[in-house]
Amino acid sequence: MAERTGVIHDIGYRGYDGPREGTGALALTLYVTGLRHAFGLGRSGRSKVLPFLLLGLGVVPAVIVVGVVTMVRLNSLPVSYAAYLGQIQMLVTLFAAAQAPVLFSRDLRHRSIVLYLARPLPPALFALTRWASLASAILVFTLLPTLVLYGGGLLAGLDTGDETPVFLRSVALQLMLAALLAGITGLISSVALRRGFAVVASILALIVVAGVVLIVQEIAAYEGIEAVGEIAGLFSPWALHNGLAQAWEAGGRSTIVLTDAWAWTYLATALVVCAACLALLVRRFVKVGSR
Amino acid sequence: MIDTSGITMRFGTVEALTALDISVGDGVTGLVGANGAGKSTLIKILLGLLEPTSGTAHVLGHDIATESAEIRRLVGYMPEHDCLPPDVSASDFIVHMARMSGLPATAARERAADTLRHVGLDEERYRQMGGYSTGMKQRAKLAQALVHDPSLVFLDEPTNGLDPAARIDMLQLVQRIGRDFGIAVLVTSHLLGELEKVSDHVIVLDGGRLLQSSATSDFTQHTGGLLVEVLGGDAERDAFGEALARTGLTCRPRGQLVAVDPPPRDLSLHALVRDTAADLGLGLVRIQPDQAHLEDVFLTQGATHG
Ligand SMILES: Nc1ncnc2c1ncn2[C@@H]1O[C@H](COP(=O)(O)OP(=O)(O)OP(=O)(O)O)[C@@H](O)[C@H]1O
Numbered sequence A: 001m002a003e004r005t006g007v008i009h010d011i012g013y014r015g016y017d018g019p020r021e022g023t024g025a026l027a028l029t030l031y032v033t034g035l036r037h038a039f040g041l042g043r044s045g046r047s048k049v050l051p052f053l054l055l056g057l058g059v060v061p062a063v064i065v066v067g068v069v070t071m072v073r074l075n076s077l078p079v080s081y082a083a084y085l086g087q088i089q090m091l092v093t094l095f096a097a098a099q100a101p102v103l104f105s106r107d108l109r110h111r112s113i114v115l116y117l118a119r120p121l122p123p124a125l126f127a128l129t130r131w132a133s134l135a136s137a138i139l140v141f142t143l144l145p146t147l148v149l150y151g152g153g154l155l156a157g158l159d160t161g162d163e164t165p166v167f168l169r170s171v172a173l174q175l176m177l178a179a180l181l182a183g184i185t186g187l188i189s190s191v192a193l194r195r196g197f198a199v200v201a202s203i204l205a206l207i208v209v210a211g212v213v214l215i216v217q218e219i220a221a222y223e224g225i226e227a228v229g230e231i232a233g234l235f236s237p238w239a240l241h242n243g244l245a246q247a248w249e250a251g252g253r254s255t256i257v258l259t260d261a262w263a264w265t266y267l268a269t270a271l272v273v274c275a276a277c278l279a280l281l282v283r284r285f286v287k288v289g290s291r
Numbered sequence B: 001m002i003d004t005s006g007i008t009m010r011f012g013t014v015e016a017l018t019a020l021d022i023s024v025g026d027g028v029t030g031l032v033g034a035n036g037a038g039k040s041t042l043i044k045i046l047l048g049l050l051e052p053t054s055g056t057a058h059v060l061g062h063d064i065a066t067e068s069a070e071i072r073r074l075v076g077y078m079p080e081h082d083c084l085p086p087d088v089s090a091s092d093f094i095v096h097m098a099r100m101s102g103l104p105a106t107a108a109r110e111r112a113a114d115t116l117r118h119v120g121l122d123e124e125r126y127r128q129m130g131g132y133s134t135g136m137k138q139r140a141k142l143a144q145a146l147v148h149d150p151s152l153v154f155l156d157e158p159t160n161g162l163d164p165a166a167r168i169d170m171l172q173l174v175q176r177i178g179r180d181f182g183i184a185v186l187v188t189s190h191l192l193g194e195l196e197k198v199s200d201h202v203i204v205l206d207g208g209r210l211l212q213s214s215a216t217s218d219f220t221q222h223t224g225g226l227l228v229e230v231l232g233g234d235a236e237r238d239a240f241g242e243a244l245a246r247t248g249l250t251c252r253p254r255g256q257l258v259a260v261d262p263p264p265r266d267l268s269l270h271a272l273v274r275d276t277a278a279d280l281g282l283g284l285v286r287i288q289p290d291q292a293h294l295e296d297v298f299l300t301q302g303a304t305h306g
């Protein structure tokens, strides 16, 4: 028989007297690790395939748009920032749906969460940090193609004064969108611990609902009953984003045209939904420690 | 290290712990009890994962109610159940857990490598943990509890699922943690016999109540006394005991045997016993050292508790 594995090696034990990081630094470490994991970095080679494939699919059309603008010498982007995101909304949603379980299901499913909870980071901060990682990953995903559009557009001679405010407003809406998508997909993944279930549920909640909302809005616009379309928009993060992008000139397109009051209602809804998701996420992780 | 006072934990109608007062010092402390005795519940309360229904406790001088974050900075915890993600290598995982305990990146890497060597995970540490045997998983779980050099570790059933050889290895490791690493250990098991070998102190829980808390040496050390059995019945036994008592020894009947307390002065107890039996013409059946075992304590006291 070969030497049994697991023999205890006689090396002297050394203690550790060095510095220990505070709670803030711990949260930052967890945040960065989570952000990297959302793109499969620091994980197996296979887990990098999907996020980077989706990211590539999301960026390539932007590169093409910029190419067209450069060659044809257009004086504005044929598809502006928020409208571009509306076009790739399926990719963004798939990315969020597929990567949320990486951050929210794994620790619960394999029970490694108890190892985190037995460490200094409080459970609420753990949940919020996970959310911040996912939201940042989604933001990176949407920011990259719009940056290509913006930077490429400026290089192609578009007017900085025209483009910059539109771009910045789009970035602000992307923040809202990322916060919402991370909250919703994170919450779903923290309850549906099987990855398949979580992905399907997220797709149902985001893509299917967004599709239904869009159909309702089209019908409402055709029939001339705007109120129905406006209310319907409250039920989908994408309708919120697209509606606001149109109303606040972030280079968006939307079936419905929001009045000021409705625009503020949309923003308020987004904030409330996001806050509710965060509260539920925190509750979930605070409770799980006591099991 | 740990002091609890009146810790009670109720889950609905189940009372998992009842007014528990215990104190745990340096070295290795065994926490023994049958399934459902409340061992894991007690550990979770001390870690601040569960809030007790009533009572207070201090771990390393910190109040569990108000300073649990500080406590979690200083202690390590090896849970009884599986808690390892299958798609990560032990090496990566232990580094990450070290960082989550507050070690800076370089220190985390160094200590993770050291700790994995100490627990006996070698080349396997670069493999994904999903493919590990139970023994290897237990070692990886132990490593994450030690990697940040805690002052105290809670090991919840570290020998769970191990074969006899791996059990002995694990127990030796537990003993080394307490004696050589200088880390106080609270280790649970439902097997009393296994803990008496490695613990300096044993706490016995029974149905959420404290049954016994004493230094292991108190009841497993050879007392220096003897148990003697002579041929014949109670009359012979008593005659023998009285004869021994006349020589100045303290003795009392215990079942069929005569228990002889350690002699006050330096004298050969064996020779004296042999001579006394010869004088009385009694046949000696056996002479054995009087060594109390944890099992005895558990059996006799557990029985009175129902
Ligand atoms: N979260 C919970 N909800 C309800 N009851 C619980 C919970 N956790 C533990 N209990 C109950 O508390 C009692 C003590 O459980 P505990 O897990 O602490 O025992 P244990 O000594 O660790 O047992 P084992 O040797 O099986 O691990 C049991 O009756 C158990 O059913």
Ligand SMILES: [Mg+2]
Residues within 6 Å of the ligand: B039, B040, B041, B080, B156
């Ligand atoms: Mg237990």
